[in-house]
Amino acid sequence: MSDPLPSGCLITLDGIDGVGKSTQIQKLADRLRSMGREVALVRDPGSTEIGKRLRALLLDSDLNMHRRTEAMLFMASRCEMIEQTIRPALASGTVVISDRFLLANVVYQSVGGDVAADSLWEMGRIACGGLVPDLTLLLDLPVDVAWSRIEEQQDRMESRGPDYLSQVRDAFLRELSKTGGDSKIIDAAASVDTVAENISKVVREWFRCKRS
Numbered sequence: 001m002s003d004p005l006p007s008g009c010l011i012t013l014d015g016i017d018g019v020g021k022s023t024q025i026q027k028l029a030d031r032l033r034s035m036g037r038e039v040a041l042v043r044d045p046g047s048t049e050i051g052k053r054l055r056a057l058l059l060d061s062d063l064n065m066h067r068r069t070e071a072m073l074f075m076a077s078r079c080e081m082i083e084q085t086i087r088p089a090l091a092s093g094t095v096v097i098s099d100r101f102l103l104a105n106v107v108y109q110s111v112g113g114d115v116a117a118d119s120l121w122e123m124g125r126i127a128c129g130g131l132v133p134d135l136t137l138l139l140d141l142p143v144d145v146a147w148s149r150i151e152e153q154q155d156r157m158e159s160r161g162p163d164y165l166s167q168v169r170d171a172f173l174r175e176l177s178k179t180g181g182d183s184k185i186i187d188a189a190a191s192v193d194t195v196a197e198n199i200s201k202v203v204r205e206w207f208r209c210k211r212s
Helices: 021-034 048-059 067-091 102-110 119-128 141-151 162-178 192-211
Strands: 011-013 039-043 096-100 135-140 182-187
Touching: 011 021, 011 102, 021 039, 021 096, 021 192, 039 067, 048 067, 067 096, 067 102, 067 119, 102 119, 102 162, 119 162, 135 162, 135 192, 141 162, 162 182, 182 192
Parallel strands: 011 096, 011 135, 039 096, 135 182
Antiparallel strands: none
């Protein structure tokens, strides 16, 4: 990746559980840092003290809650992360890479029909204060492959099973175009290094388009 990224970029990586987001986020961050860029990594939910506590409620507990309640807790965590971490980083020219963002919130909480996706988009954009990702990369993988990668100890979302995950994958593909910024689907079935190189190519091409 020879072209520098513009200052203050928000790049998000998303996809169903098991696609390898964490690995690819770290590889992208390492590549950008090797170019001399300042990079901040955030995790949605999380990355602030409030976010960490809400993450524990949302993913690491066995609490039963309505999907709308679940959605609002995710949004509260994201709101705090945006105001405490993301906006200051963007203002300083830092490239922010987020592990999930509003797209995941819409997808995971709309699947099952309790809350409409359009309502979640509307709620989420209010909670985000108008901030949208500059680029969303959706790592896509067949559910059977992704499910085989998920560790035995599952969080609240993963414990809903492969049928739920299949619906989530379909929803990701359906809702991706509504993120408010640019987006690209990345085939996550290739080797780790190949996926990382494909992500680098996409980011480079995206920046070239922004400069032209």
